[in-house]
Amino acid sequence: MSAIAATATPDRARAAKRKGRRDTRMAYLLLLPYIVLLIMFGVFPVAYAFGLSFVDTIENSFYGLANYDFVFNDFRVPAAAINVIWFVVIWVAMTMVGVATLSLMLDTVGRRTATTLRTIYFLPGAVTSSAVVVLWLFLLDPGVSPFQGLLHAAGWTYSIDVVSGLGLASVFALMAFFSASGGWIVVFGGALSSLPTEVLEAARIDGANRFQLATRIKLPMIWRSLVLMGILSFAAGLQLFVEPQLMGLAGPQSAQNDWSLNQMAFQYAFRMGDFGASAALSTMLVSTSIIIALVIVFATRFYKLD
Amino acid sequence: MADARTPPFRLNLGRFIVYAVLLFAVCFYGIPLLWLLLAGTRSQSSLFADPPFTIGTWDMFIATWNNLTTYNNFQIVSWAANSLIYSVGGVLLALVASIPAGYALAASEFPGRKLILVVTLIAMITPSTAVVLPIFLEMNLLGLNNSYAGLILASGFFPFGVYLTYVYFSTSLPKGVMDSARVDGANRFELFTRIALPLARPIVALVAFFSFIGIWSNYFLAFVLLSDDKLYNLPVGLTVLISTSGALSNLPANDVPIKKPEVILAAILVILPVLLIFIVAQRFVRSGTLSGAEKG
Numbered sequence: 393m394s395a396i397a398a399t400a401t402p403d404r405a406r407a408a409k410r411k412g413r414r415d416t417r418m419a420y421l422l423l424l425p426y427i428v429l430l431i432m433f434g435v436f437p438v439a440y441a442f443g444l445s446f447v448d449t450i451e452n453s454f455y456g457l458a459n460y461d462f463v464f465n466d467f468r469v470p471a472a473a474i475n476v477i478w479f480v481v482i483w484v485a486m487t488m489v490g491v492a493t494l495s496l497m498l499d500t501v502g503r504r505t506a507t508t509l510r511t512i513y514f515l516p517g518a519v520t521s522s523a524v525v526v527l528w529l530f531l532l533d534p535g536v537s538p539f540q541g542l543l544h545a546a547g548w549t550y551s552i553d554v555v556s557g558l559g560l561a562s563v564f565a566l567m568a569f570f571s572a573s574g575g576w577i578v579v580f581g582g583a584l585s586s587l588p589t590e591v592l593e594a595a596r597i598d599g600a601n602r603f604q605l606a607t608r609i610k611l612p613m614i615w616r617s618l619v620l621m622g623i624l625s626f627a628a629g630l631q632l633f634v635e636p637q638l639m640g641l642a643g644p645q646s647a648q649n650d651w652s653l654n655q656m657a658f659q660y661a662f663r664m665g666d667f668g669a670s671a672a673l674s675t676m677l678v679s680t681s682i683i684i685a686l687v688i689v690f691a692t693r694f695y696k697l698d
Numbered sequence: 699m700a701d702a703r704t705p706p707f708r709l710n711l712g713r714f715i716v717y718a719v720l721l722f723a724v725c726f727y728g729i730p731l732l733w734l735l736l737a738g739t740r741s742q743s744s745l746f747a748d749p750p751f752t753i754g755t756w757d758m759f760i761a762t763w764n765n766l767t768t769y770n771n772f773q774i775v776s777w778a779a780n781s782l783i784y785s786v787g788g789v790l791l792a793l794v795a796s797i798p799a800g801y802a803l804a805a806s807e808f809p810g811r812k813l814i815l816v817v818t819l820i821a822m823i824t825p826s827t828a829v830v831l832p833i834f835l836e837m838n839l840l841g842l843n844n845s846y847a848g849l850i851l852a853s854g855f856f857p858f859g860v861y862l863t864y865v866y867f868s869t870s871l872p873k874g875v876m877d878s879a880r881v882d883g884a885n886r887f888e889l890f891t892r893i894a895l896p897l898a899r900p901i902v903a904l905v906a907f908f909s910f911i912g913i914w915s916n917y918f919l920a921f922v923l924l925s926d927d928k929l930y931n932l933p934v935g936l937t938v939l940i941s942t943s944g945a946l947s948n949l950p951a952n953d954v955p956i957k958k959p960e961v962i963l964a965a966i967l968v969i970l971p972v973l974l975i976f977i978v979a980q981r982f983v984r985s986g987t988l989s990g991a992e993k994g
Contacts (some may be wrong), residue, residue: 414809418886423814426799426860428790430814434821437832444835488937494723497716509720511980513727518972521732521917522933523965529946530737531730536958538733538750550948574727605711624823631827634917641940643947657831658922667835678824683963685823689816 434446438678444671459672463660468650475636476652478561487576488622492614494573494578496606502631510581520639525638526573532563551642556601560616562646564635576621583614620688627684631677633658653677738762738966742957758959765955766963769939775965776928777935782929784849785914790855792909793902800863800901801894803870815864819859827918834922844925852923853913859905866901867894907979911972932968939964 448455461471494513498506504619530536533551534543549555556565587610594607633654642648650656654677661670726863737745739754741762751780766774803815834843842848869892879893924930927938940946943956 414886415806418890419802419806419808419811422798422802422890424946425791426795427814429795429851429855430817430821430857432836433829433833433852434817434857437829437836440836440839441832448718493719497720500716500721503854509724513982515973515976516727518969518976519731519912520915520933520969520972522937523915523968525945526936526940526965527730527734530734530958530962531945535800535948536745537735538729540750546875570727570730573719589732592833601712627823628827631825633830634969639936641937641946643944646947654827654831661831661834667838668829671835674828674835677826679827681824682820688823689819 399611401515405459409668426455438675438682440501441671441674441678444635444668445675447668447671449667449671450665455668458678462669463656463673463676466656469653472653472656473541475561476630476632478559478633479564479652482561483565483568483629484622486565487573487625488618491573491576491580492611492618495577495584495614496610498577498581498586498600499610500606506581510574512579513577517574518570519571521634522638523603524567526641528563528567528570529639529642538582555639555646557668560636560639560651564632565641568629569593569633572625580614582615584610587613623684623688628682630680719914734962734966737962738845738873738959742959745958760819762959762963765957766960767958769955770905772855774932774935774967775928777930777932778927778967781914782854783846784916787846787850787905787912788853788913790907791850792856792859792913793905796856796859796899796905797855797863797895797902798890800865801862801867801890803860803864804867805876805889805894808831818857818860818864821855822861826912830918830922833919844924844929846929849920849923849929849931850920853909853916856905856909856912858890859909862905862908863901866898866904876994883967887977910975914972915968932954936968937962938960 416484417672445602446455447453448458478594501509501576516524529551531539532554534540534541534548534554535550537543537591543554545556546557550555561594591613592605597629599611631654632652636651637655637658638650639651648655649661651672657670657677660666660673715921718820719978730760733750736751736753736782739756740748740752740764741758743791744752744754772779783881803811803818875893878891879889882894915933916931916936920931922932927935930938930982939956940961943954943961945954945956945958945961946950
């Protein structure tokens, strides 16, 4: 018996090794199309932009940090940075407070009512990109807006009054919140309904009312997810482009062509033909996003599934 | 304490506030959408003169529809066709790339697996808008700017789909079934096509759903990559329609037939497919996927 075992073991080990190798080859084969796309549209563009940011693309020579220098010395860039930060602060605050409040409130009403309301909140998610800006240009125009009563009451006659009254950062935050928050409310509806019932039951028996239940028990339990939503919104908000870029549709007097950082990167490439400067600004924007992503991935151990 | 378990319905201040806030939110989310859908049936003068929620007439709608579709030699129709081409091509590519990749990451162990997973997560969390200009610079180098292929390839890259598939197979692939199929002599590729793919129907639908929404409504990438107006998709076309006609600026009238009603109808065309998919998916989610999630 021991002799058989002795001869069988190396055989089995070799077979296992061969099987492992074949498994590996199969895995790479299945991954191949995705890896090609990942390199083409994830890794390579970022690396290429990084390399390009050190090149004088007009003279085609090594440029050192001159592109970065140029970007930092363009007075529009710090102004755009301040604009974007205002937008992000308003939008993230709106999203965190709005989504948490509405989700917790929906969790206290009847199931059928909650489902219907959640659907209504969620549908504007279909209005994205250019359509959301076009819709809001109508909503902010006191001449045609369904909210014209409200706008007239505030003393605004033309859309330009509304925009300057609210401030561009708030207008863009409203557009983004209108379209993006409903999806989160659905996500948090699911999260709240899967909270352990024993804990909620125990708190109820201890005499907690609905308000205490929401603020002292449920809110702390979804807090981590709320923060994650805030960070994801922050990262997306820094890349703002479409909303300010399309303000000009309301007429030349409303155009905002260098309001955000991504617009500046666009201006460098498309208006000035300076790809190096565009690459330098893009590299800084992408690096910020990647750093945020790394923090999320390693702080939440996202990849730890198995 | 019996009534503490199921609090009786009382209209106190707290409940009043809850319902007031929820109702306010219904107005905030619902009114714009309702207004837009109704406004698509109204004429330019009705938009200014009548109350906001007036329903237009069939004749007004048909007139608007004709103005919009025939404008510039049926330009909006070709933009809609382009949108369809980009979306179908992009969704198919996203599926072909992400379903096998997610399966491989979940079902096997190989060198480099963790690296691919982490890079995928980073790519998924990084907003796609952050790489639009780098992708433009790259496409400029490759000469793929301004082509169907360029935009379809770029929209087929969908790391979120890989992540969803990976999570799905990690949690739902029955190890026993896989092992017995292997014993029965199925090779590795057959394991994927015969066992994993049939199980993958819900995840294929989910990845198609999310990637379609992203690609159909993509403005920034299409705007940057495409410079020939014959290649525009609907979201870019919508803005071109407005900027060439000046329909949204209250400037002196011109003889371009694109006025506010036509713009509204074009905007409805942009959002309608996603809106319909949302409504269909809503029922799908309530009936099927939720019960699966409870078991999982």
